[in-house]
Structure formats: structure tokens, C-alpha cells
Amino acid sequence: MAEEFLDRSRAALDRGDYGTALALLEPLAELHGPRTAIGGRLRLLMATALMGQGKSERALRLCRSLRACADPDLRLEAKALEMVLEAPELERPRNWSLTLPALGEVESLQGRARAGSLGRSDPRRQEAPPPPPVGPTRVPWGFAALLSVLLLLAALLGGACG
Numbered sequence: 001m002a003e004e005f006l007d008r009s010r011a012a013l014d015r016g017d018y019g020t021a022l023a024l025l026e027p028l029a030e031l032h033g034p035r036t037a038i039g040g041r042l043r044l045l046m047a048t049a050l051m052g053q054g055k056s057e058r059a060l061r062l063c064r065s066l067r068a069c070a071d072p073d074l075r076l077e078a079k080a081l082e083m084v085l086e087a088p089e090l091e092r093p094r095n096w097s098l099t100l101p102a103l104g105e106v107e108s109l110q111g112r113a114r115a116g117s118l119g120r121s122d123p124r125r126q127e128a129p130p131p132p133p134v135g136p137t138r139v140p141w142g143f144a145a146l147l148s149v150l151l152l153l154a155a156l157l158g159g160a161c162g
Helices: 002-015 018-031 037-052 056-068 072-086 109-117 141-161
Strands: none
Touching: 002 018, 002 037, 018 037, 037 056, 037 072, 056 072
């Protein structure tokens, strides 16, 4: 029964539905303490869902509660997640983010379509470059002649040394 709830909550986490994941996990967490393996797994999933909701402090408390968990692997996972939660938040440069204008400030697409159908041209639009020149290919006689001369010299020099 608990495994079914764990699977459903993992699926909700994968979809980004953190509220549903927490709703499934919280009643089970009350039944299983943080010292048990299943209680540890439940709390790690809950911490992940809380992080997704931006509730880092509550997620950090859950991770700290797993220091007494009997499963050493879960303790390590909780410690790693705790380190992530305690890490300082770095400022992101402005050019790493995209800022969208408010909807009221943007011209509608219908207005642009009508303007285009009235014969107005977009000054930002550039004409396509001309196609590349085409024509019949010529035989590279110069290269063939150079190669012949080099082979003849090699043969003459090879015969003189031998």
C-alpha cells in the first residue's frame, strides 16, 4: 500500500505536481517515523516537493530530521540535499534571463497580420541572398599537368639514383 503511494507521489513529482505529491506523502509520514527506511524515503520525496514549491526552510527541516534514520544511504541522500538547501543563493546575471513584456504593451498578432496584408513591408526583413552561380564543371588540366611533371621528375630522379 505504501509503495503504491510512493509510486504515485514520484509520478506527481515528475510532472511537477508538488501539491499532489505532498498530499499523498504527508499522511504516510505521520504513520512512519524518520528513523525507518520508508519514513526516510517519504521525507526525502516530501523535501523534493517542498523545494519545488519554494519552501526551502521546511525542506531543510525534513532533511535534518533524517540524521537519525537507520538507513545509511538515506542519511547520505538527506545530507546531500541538506547541503544543496544550505548553499548560498548566487545572483544570476541579467543576460541569463529572458524578460517578457506585459501583455498590454505588446501589439497583437492580428494587427501585424492586417498591416502586412495592406502592403506595408517590415524594414527589419531582409531579402534572401542570390542563389550560388552554377555552370558546367571544367577539367582541372593545370593540376593534371603539374602532377604529370612531378611523377616524371620522380621517375627520372629515381632511375638516376639506382
